[in-house]
Amino acid sequence: MNKILTLYDIEFKRVKKAYFSILGLLILSNIVLIINMLHNVAEEIGKILNVKGTISLLRHSEAYNIIESGTRVFDTYSITYLIMNLAIIWCLYYAFYIWYRDFYGKTKSIYTLFMLPYNRFNIYLSKLITTISLIYGVIITQYLLWIIQMFIIKGFTQISASSFIDIINYNSLNTSLLLDVSIYPVEFIIAYLLTPIILVILIFTAIMIHKSLNRFGGILGIAYVIITGLIFGYTYSYDFMYSDEKLIFLLGFYSIVTLVSITISYILINKKMHI
Structure with missing residues (x-):
């Protein structure tokens, strides 16, 4: 097990810069989208009340009605869901790259790995654990961001967590998106x-x-x-x-x-x- 973890550590060090860049883009896109959604809701309330759309309007009862209608929440969720899946696709691409980089790279590091005095299957397992951990990292990060976004919106509008889930699941049934985005x-x-x-x-x-x-x-x-x-x-x-x-x-x-x-x-x- 220690040998597998050592190989995993080597593999992760080789990809961590690119991986953390992907996670950074995922986090940044979520921040931009939630700010944009809240700004749009405030602007919509401002038009209804014929006042300037400011962040303070998000505590108005109209904000609850707009959020509960589901359109803006589901649109934001769908985009972040798509971005998360693009990040997962990058991880799956890395599943190819993680092998062919060694097979065809100038360093030919796979030769060194194959000549080490232990079961070759350890190399397979270390690369498998590395790739799966990258994918799970993306999924966990995105779900934590969704939870944070939910609490931010709830802080303004007092809408419940179950309402968020109902909004997403209901709209998923009526969307033409190819992706299954229900929860x-x-x-x-x-x-x-x-x-x-x-x-x-x-x-x-x-x-x-x-x-x-x-x-x-x-x-x-x-x-x-x-x-x-x-x-x-x-x-x-x-x-x-x-x-x-x-x-x-x-x-x-x-x-x-x-x-x-x-x-x-x-x-x-x-x-x-x-x-």
Whole structure:
């Protein structure tokens, strides 16, 4: 375990500047958006009351009505949700980069790692932990920002936390966005706790296949990801009677995919991979 954590520390030090820049942009965008939303609400109240729109107007009863209508809250939430997902996509891109940087970089550091006297799979695990921790860091940061934003708005308008959740979930049902932006416990567990792990494992397995099989490795790696994605899409879209049935079914599917992918990766990185 200590060897894996040592490799994790090395990997994280290599990406921390870029990663903290991403988190900084995420935080900055949230600050700008919440200020803009509050400013717009104040301006709208000013027009209603025929006075200058100042921050003090946010304590007026009209502010509660405007916030409760949901449009401005949901618009702000949707944009921050999109920004969070872009940050997660960057982390998934890093899942590719974290390997190919070593394979094709001038330093060829992967040679050194592969020559160390311990199981090669430790390299896989350290990179996996690094990438997943980056994704979870983005998710945790964004959810903390949403909670802070909620308390800021509540401080002005006294609107309850449950009202915020109801606004988001109700508007999600009536939006044409391709992204599922609703807040439900089961969807949260699937989308933000389980799916990132599976995505990274799939990407890593595809890379192991690519680097282990000379001629058709790339095609087989892509095919593996696509086939798994199609099966997931079918199971996720299936109309379960109860949400817990959906969670249990997907847990079973994720467990199978994880076991198969980890087994393939373990065999390939220790027995077949060439650099």
